[in-house]
Amino acid sequence: MRALVLLLASFGSMAAAAELVVGEPVTIAPECVRDGALVQATPAAAFGKKVYLIVWSDGSRMLGKETADIYCARVEPGTGNSLDPKGIVVCKAENLQSRPAVAFDGTNFLVAWEDLRNGMDHDIYAARVSEEGKVLDSDGFPVVKRANNQAWPAVAFAAGNYIVAWMDARQYPVYGIYFARVTPEGKVLDPEGLPADVEDAAKIAKLKPVARDSVAEPSAAERRATTETWMGDKDYWWQPLASRTCPAASSNGTSVLLVYTKEYPFAGSGRPGLAATLIRGADASVSQPVKVAGGPSPAWTGKGWALGGPAWQSGWTPTPFLGAAFLPETPVEAKESASPTRKPSAPEGRTPGDAGATVDVVKMFGGGYNVGKGSTASFPSAAASNGRNTIVAMQYAWREKSGDKRPVFAILALRVSTEGEFKLLDPTPLTIASATSPQSVGHPAIAAGPKGEYLLACQSDSDVAKCPIIARIVREE
Amino acid sequence: MRYSVALVVLLAAAAQAGQLATGNALGCEHVAFVRAGVVGGLVGPARECAAGDNRDIRCCLAPDGAIWVPDSRDCLVYRIKDGQARIVAGCGVKGYRDGPADRAMFDFGVGSYCDVETNCDAAGNIYVSDMMNNAIRRIFRKQESAPPGRKDSASETRTTRPDGTWWVETVSGGGKKGREPKKGEWIPASELRFGGASRFAVADDGTLFFANYGGIYQVKEGKATRLATHEELQAQLGPKKPIADWHVGGSHITPDGVFYWVPGGQEIYRFDTKTGRAEIVAGEGPKQTDAATVRESGFHTVDVVYSRDASVIYTGGGDESVPRRIHNGTVKHLQKDGTFKAGKEQDRDNWRLYQVAFLSPEGDLYTFCGIYAWAGWLVKVRFAKE
Numbered sequence: 074m075r076a077l078v079l080l081l082a083s084f085g086s087m088a089a090a091a092e093l094v095v096g097e098p099v100t101i102a103p104e105c106v107r108d109g110a111l112v113q114a115t116p117a118a119a120f121g122k123k124v125y126l127i128v129w130s131d132g133s134r135m136l137g138k139e140t141a142d143i144y145c146a147r148v149e150p151g152t153g154n155s156l157d158p159k160g161i162v163v164c165k166a167e168n169l170q171s172r173p174a175v176a177f178d179g180t181n182f183l184v185a186w187e188d189l190r191n192g193m194d195h196d197i198y199a200a201r202v203s204e205e206g207k208v209l210d211s212d213g214f215p216v217v218k219r220a221n222n223q224a225w226p227a228v229a230f231a232a233g234n235y236i237v238a239w240m241d242a243r244q245y246p247v248y249g250i251y252f253a254r255v256t257p258e259g260k261v262l263d264p265e266g267l268p269a270d271v272e273d274a275a276k277i278a279k280l281k282p283v284a285r286d287s288v289a290e291p292s293a294a295e296r297r298a299t300t301e302t303w304m305g306d307k308d309y310w311w312q313p314l315a316s317r318t319c320p321a322a323s324s325n326g327t328s329v330l331l332v333y334t335k336e337y338p339f340a341g342s343g344r345p346g347l348a349a350t351l352i353r354g355a356d357a358s359v360s361q362p363v364k365v366a367g368g369p370s371p372a373w374t375g376k377g378w379a380l381g382g383p384a385w386q387s388g389w390t391p392t393p394f395l396g397a398a399f400l401p402e403t404p405v406e407a408k409e410s411a412s413p414t415r416k417p418s419a420p421e422g423r424t425p426g427d428a429g430a431t432v433d434v435v436k437m438f439g440g441g442y443n444v445g446k447g448s449t450a451s452f453p454s455a456a457a458s459n460g461r462n463t464i465v466a467m468q469y470a471w472r473e474k475s476g477d478k479r480p481v482f483a484i485l486a487l488r489v490s491t492e493g494e495f496k497l498l499d500p501t502p503l504t505i506a507s508a509t510s511p512q513s514v515g516h517p518a519i520a521a522g523p524k525g526e527y528l529l530a531c532q533s534d535s536d537v538a539k540c541p542i543i544a545r546i547v548r549e550e
Numbered sequence: 551m552r553y554s555v556a557l558v559v560l561l562a563a564a565a566q567a568g569q570l571a572t573g574n575a576l577g578c579e580h581v582a583f584v585r586a587g588v589v590g591g592l593v594g595p596a597r598e599c600a601a602g603d604n605r606d607i608r609c610c611l612a613p614d615g616a617i618w619v620p621d622s623r624d625c626l627v628y629r630i631k632d633g634q635a636r637i638v639a640g641c642g643v644k645g646y647r648d649g650p651a652d653r654a655m656f657d658f659g660v661g662s663y664c665d666v667e668t669n670c671d672a673a674g675n676i677y678v679s680d681m682m683n684n685a686i687r688r689i690f691r692k693q694e695s696a697p698p699g700r701k702d703s704a705s706e707t708r709t710t711r712p713d714g715t716w717w718v719e720t721v722s723g724g725g726k727k728g729r730e731p732k733k734g735e736w737i738p739a740s741e742l743r744f745g746g747a748s749r750f751a752v753a754d755d756g757t758l759f760f761a762n763y764g765g766i767y768q769v770k771e772g773k774a775t776r777l778a779t780h781e782e783l784q785a786q787l788g789p790k791k792p793i794a795d796w797h798v799g800g801s802h803i804t805p806d807g808v809f810y811w812v813p814g815g816q817e818i819y820r821f822d823t824k825t826g827r828a829e830i831v832a833g834e835g836p837k838q839t840d841a842a843t844v845r846e847s848g849f850h851t852v853d854v855v856y857s858r859d860a861s862v863i864y865t866g867g868g869d870e871s872v873p874r875r876i877h878n879g880t881v882k883h884l885q886k887d888g889t890f891k892a893g894k895e896q897d898r899d900n901w902r903l904y905q906v907a908f909l910s911p912e913g914d915l916y917t918f919c920g921i922y923a924w925a926g927w928l929v930k931v932r933f934a935k936e
Contacts, residue, residue, distance in 0.1 A: 112653070115590070134652040136629065136638045137714045169593075193634070194594045222594045240586075242598040246927075248586050316586035318600070336586055345587065451602070451623060453589060470644065480644045480657065510645035511655055534641070537649040 093464075093488060093503055096546035099153045101127055101530065102146045103541060105160030108133065110538035113144070116530045118520035118544075119175040119182060121204045124148060124156065125520050125528045126182045128173040129542050131160065143170045143186050143213075146542075147206050150522045153546040156206065163200050164213045166190040170198070176228045176235060176324070178257045181209065183235050185216060185226040195224040197239050201259055209259070216253050217266045219243060223251070227331065229324035231354030234262065236329040238269060238320045238352075247272050248316040250333050250350070254357055263357065269331055269350050270317050270362040277314060317348065323371035323378065323456075325402065328353050330378050332371045335364075347380070349404045363406040367398025370456040372463045374491035377401045381465030381489070382454025393452060395467050395485055395502055399495045457519040457527055461492045464527050464547065466505065466517035473509070483507040484517045484531050486547070505529055505545065512536075525549060570857055571913035572877055573934030575888035578903065581916065582617070582630045582928040590642045591626050599635035601628065604918055604926060606798055606867065608667040608749075608853065609907045613674050617916070618689075619907075619928065620666045620678060625656040627668065627678060627689060630928075638716050639678075639689045646683045651716035657682035665748035665797050672754040677721070679760075681748045681796070685723035686758055686769070692717050722746060722758055722769040730764050731776050739774040742767065749795040749811065751803035759803045759823070761795045761811045766821055777809075777823055786828040787819060798868035800854035810860055815851040815868045818876075820860075832863075832881065838870055840881040840892035847881040849874075855906045857913070864915055867905025870895060873917060873931075884931075903931060 105111060116129040125148040132140035143164040146157035163184050164170050173186040185199040198213035217223045221242040228237045238252035249271030253263035320333040329352045336345040347369055351360040368382025378400040383393035398407075454467040466486040472478050485502035489495060506514040511534075518530045530544040582596035583604065592600040602623030609619045616631040618638075626640035638651050645655030658666040659681050667679045676689040694713040723745015730744075731737045739745065744767065750760035758769040765779040780793050791813070795801050798815030807823040810831070817833035835841045835848035851868035866873035872895050873884045882890035884903070903917040904926060910916070913933055918926035 133650070134637065135650060136636050136652075136716055172590075189594065194598070195592075222592065222598045224592055224594070225588070242584070242595070246580065246584055246597070248584065248598075248600075316584060318586045318588055334587075451589060482643070510643075510657075511647045513643045513645060515643060534643060537647065537653045540641075540653075 091549040093486070093499065094548055094550045095503065095505055095529075096153050096548075098506065098533075098543045098545050099148075099155055101148065101155045101542045101544055102131075102144065102158055102160035104158045105131060105144060105146075107131065107140065112538070112540045113542045114141075114532050114540065115172050115516050116518040116532060116542045117173050117175045118518040118528055118530050119177045120150070120520045120522045120528070121177045121182060122179075123150075123204050125150060125522060125544075126175055126177075126184075126202060127518065127528075127530050127542060127544060128163065128175045128184050128186075129532070130171040130173060130186070134169060134171075139167075139169050139189075141169045141171055142166070143173050143184065143200075145173075145175075145182075145184060145202055145206075147204070148528060148544060150526065150528075151524075151546070153528065153544055155544075161202070161206050161208060163202065163208050164188070164198065164211075166198075166212050168192055172225055174226045174228045174322075176230045176322075178230045178235065180257060183228055183230070183237075183255060184213075185228045185237050186213070187224040187226060187239070188213070194220065194242075195222045197223045197226050197237060199226075199228070199237060199255060199259075201257075214259060214261070215264075216255060216261055217241075217251070217264065219265070221245075222248075223266070225319050227320040227322035229322040229329040231324040231329045231352075232327045233257070234354045236322065236324075236352050236354060238322055238329075238331050239266075240316075240318045240320060240333070241266060244271055244274070244277065247277075247314045248318050250317045250320050250331060252331070252352060252357075254354070267357055267359070269320075269352060269359055270333070270335075270348060272314050272317075319369065321370050323373050324354070325373040325378075327355070330371050330373070330400075330404065332365065332369055332380060334369065349378075349380075349400065351404055360404060363404045365398070365400055365404060366407040367400070368396070368454055368456070368465065368467075370454045370465065371400075372456040372458040374399075374458045374463055375460050376491065378404070379456060379458060379463040379465070379489055379491055379495075381456030381463060383452045383467050393467075393469070395465065395469070395487060396497065397456065397463060397465050397489045399491075453516045455517045455519040457521040458491060459521045459525045459527065461525065462488045462490050462498060464488050464519060464521075464529075466519055466529060468515040468517060468531075480510040480513075481507065482510070482513040482515060484514050484529070486517075486529065505547070506531055506533065506543070508533070508535070522546075569912060569935065570862060571933040571935045572862055572875070573936045574890070575884060576932045576934055577888075578929045578931040580927055581930050582619070582628075582635055583926070585927060587623075589624065591621055591624055591628070591637050593628070593635045593637055596630045596633050596635045599628070599630075601626070604928075606665045606853065606905070607907070607918075608669075608800060608855070609916065609928070610668045610670045610676065611908055611910055611916075612670045612676065613672060617928070618668045618670065618676050620658065620668050622658045622666050625658050627656075627676070639718050644682075646680075646685070648687070648719050649717065651689055651718050654687075654718035656680050656687065659748070667749050667800070669750065669752040671752050671756040673756065675756060677750070677752050677756075677758065679746055679748050679750055681746055683723070683746065684726075684728070684744065685720050685746045686750060686760070688719050688721045690717055690719070691715070721772075722767075722774060731774060733765075733776050733779055733782075736773040736775045739769045739772050742769070742774040745774070747795055747801075748797060749799050749801040751801040751809060751811075753803050754805070757803075759809045760801055761793055761809075761813065763794045765793065766809060766811075768823070778821060778826060778828065782826075783819075783821070783828050787830060791817070791819075798851045798853050800856070802856040802860060804860050805858065808860065810854075810856060810863075812852075812854045815853065816849050818849075818854065818863070832876060838895040840874065840883060840894070844876055844879060844881055853906050855909045855915070857909055858911065862909065862913065864906045864909060866903065866917065871902045871904050873903050873906055873915065903929060
């Protein structure tokens with residue numbers, strides 16, 4: 074079976090689709106003012122049985138006076154009203170806590186985040202939160218607490234355990250993807266972390282002059298033996314060692330799909346791309362990692378996975394398409410062309426629309442941001458499925474064509490039908506929120522709720538002291 | 551405070567004058583950043599931190615030993631100190647906003663032209679070119695007065711100290727169209743039409759110098775003037791010579807007031823701010839060639855960094871992957887064995903360190919080891935003393 078279901082947008086078939094209706098924006102925690110400011114960032118969302126839970130990083134990242142902590146609030150389905158306008162403190166430890174992720178196990182939520190409380194390197198911490206808004210593990214418990222950075226957590230629940238994944242720098246000089254199972258009771262079953270997709274250790278050892286397992290400063294002897302021989306093209310930075318970064322997770326009930334970026338240091342032989350691996354919740358077995366197409370945000374559709382978000386055109390100055398690609402339940406390697414091509418006369422082996430169902434947002438919004446060569450993840454995205462279809466949202470930005478040519482920011486969303494044929498339902502992306510610089514919107518988060526509705530949250534920056542999380546109910550009518 | 555600043559300047563000058571290493575390369579070590587692009591950046595151990603993009607950027611070394619590194623894609627500014635990386639300025643969103651550093655917005659550029667330069671003055675203030683906002687911004691620690699009655703015994707002025715917060719303010723330009731001062735006319739720096747350039751230089755006292763489309767500008771204590779017009783410079787350099795230092799290149803001001811700049815990263819010019827004399831220093835020859843003289847050598851859109859007195863200049867980056875040293879009237883490519891040899895880049899077994907980022911007072915060269923179009927690792931190259 075092909076890795077990818079190739080479908081071009083069929084505009085004629087879209088007319089019959091129900092319209093997407095976006096509710097009024099609700100500020101989730103307007104009373105969560107700290108030090109005179111409302112600064113909330115990088116939200117994530119999940120639905121339980123009765124409520125949505127939105128989590129975010131709250132507070133300042135000011136060097137030396139860091140107050141960024143993890144907060145959450147419950148949101149009522151149907152209305153989108155916040156049940157916790159003051160916010161709920163999940164973790165208020167020292168230094169920085171950021172990039173939270175959240176999932177639900179049928180009883181409680183698990184919130185995971187990257188934590189710099191030791192002042193040296195990030196670890197992954199987590200805490201359970203009940204549907205009643207009670208934090209069951211105040212300030213969290215460590216999921217992994219090793220030397221080196223463990224950061225950017227992703228979490229999903231499958232077969233009785235949470236799978237918490239993260240990017241991990243233990244394998245110098247690259248990042249790998251590791252994970253641990255966490256029980257609903259908050260017990261970490263794999264405290265050292267298990268590898269999901271990491272670089273070949275033999276390849277690194279072959280290049281390694283001497284042991285450099287840690288980031289500690291080498292001794293004088295080591296320095297002579299190591300750093301002073303780091304010359305020429307035998308050095309790390311010229312070898313095809315790949316970092317795996319920025320994981321996202323989705324569950325089908327028994328397994329968790331991790332989607333992440335895989336990069337190489339060579340521009341010529343490998344640009345950043347997406348890869349995926351499947352982890353069984355019961356025994357933590359890991360499938361062979363594969364290269365995949367589409368966007369970095371996965372959602373289980375009931376038949377397979379929709380990989381939504383920005384899909385990147387290949388080439389010298391890649392530009393993003395918004396859409397999704399279909400991946401079978403057991404991931405298989407994508408064909409060579411993992412990115413959409415814009416020209417009908419694509420090289421042999423490449424077909425327009427290879428990334429699945431995509432919309433050329435650059436063309437649609439007038440271009441503006443060429444985000445740079447090799448970019449794959451400049452625009453944060455999110456995806457969720459309600460069984461019938463999958464909604465994909467992406468932060469996007471372009472520049473005004475006239476006047477001050479200020480940046481314009483928008484949260485764009487579109488639906489992909491996953492009930493029957495995998496196809497676009499919306500001929501153009503719906504603008505969920507927008508703002509013109511110096512105001513901005515960004516970092517979308519989506520959760521699928523009851524009765525086919527979605528909750529779509531984002532950060533909305535309007536002033537130095539005002540950047541709340543706002544959310545809207547999105548439903549089909 | 552003034553004494554400490556003076557001491558820093560003297561120490562830096564002493565290091566530059568007596569101990570600048572200009573021998574063969576002894577080795578290099580990874581200082582900061584891994585080859586991994588992470589939206590919003592990732593801090594922690596310096597060698598594990600990740601930025602969105604650090605291509606065609608220039609960094610600086612502050613008097614306290616901290617390295618300041620901009621991230622051109624996410625419009626953030628990192629501080630590397632004691633093996634740790636932290637984001638100090640920028641909220642990760644493109645825009646224009648002064649204020650608390652962690653909430654400030656920058657707009658460093660678009661796509662392949664995300665050039666951004668970072669410089670510091672002797673007091674430790676950090677200056678960042680904010681090209682899309684036509685501005686130069688300063689990152690500084692807000693001062694607070696000491697308790698009433700306490701005076702600094704040495705200076706007899708009220709003692710101030712950092713209150714711990716970092717701020718961003720605009721010191722030149724400001725996102726608006728502005729106006730052009732005539733030569734010798736001083737106008738508010740915020741009204742300067744070409745208030746920013748992707749490359750600029752900072753003197754010890756915080757005076758800014760940069761070359762933009764209208765000529766060479768100076769910004770000092772909130773006022774701006776034009777030191778030389780475009781026409782005056784072309785009259786001395788050549789009628790069709792570009793003047794604006796943007797995209798690769800690199801500007802510098804020596805302690806005796808000689809301003810260097812490299813429009814488009816091809817020819818190195820200098821302008822004596824005291825006499826108004828401008829001349830071509832290097833780069834008139836074929837691209838990527840080390841010729842018999844510096845002036846006859848050629849560059850292909852390179853980044854350029856300077857020693858304090860500009861007696862040593864390194865090029866590299868842009869469209870050249872190998873650092874070159876300009877010193878004692880010669881231009882030479884760095885070789886894989888650590889030596890320097892003259893010739894063409896493609897003919898040599900070169901040491902590919904790619905993009906020069908800054909030169910320390912001791913002569914250590916910091917470069918980004920990546921390849922064109924990629925964020926790279928910040929690496930320190932150490933040289934023997936001759």
